[in-house]
Amino acid sequence: MISCDMRNYNYFTFGELDEYGQPTLSADVQGSIKIAIFTSTQTIQDNINYKQANYIGLTNGAINDSYVIQYGEKKLKVLYVNPKGRLKQVFLGEL
Numbered sequence: 001m002i003s004c005d006m007r008n009y010n011y012f013t014f015g016e017l018d019e020y021g022q023p024t025l026s027a028d029v030q031g032s033i034k035i036a037i038f039t040s041t042q043t044i045q046d047n048i049n050y051k052q053a054n055y056i057g058l059t060n061g062a063i064n065d066s067y068v069i070q071y072g073e074k075k076l077k078v079l080y081v082n083p084k085g086r087l088k089q090v091f092l093g094e095l
Helices: none
Strands: 007-017 023-025 031-039 055-059 067-071 074-082 088-094
Touching: 031 067
Parallel strands: none
Antiparallel strands: 007 023, 007 031, 007 067, 031 055, 055 088, 067 074, 074 088
């Protein structure tokens, strides 16, 4: 089942604005989230929400598009969250 693939990953968040008005990434880990992350083998070109998504995740935790998940050596930005059903489908792209 999918719960066997779920792991705890640390996450950062975008918050305060810099001098140019762009949100900055937090320097410290903000918490951890239990999520199953898979590599996406297909890209969807018709919808801008999914265009840069290289990874797909499934979670039942609270998550939004301000999260950046530490996935090994990579940082994955949450691009879009589909909250339908019991699990949330999360589309992730490399930061």
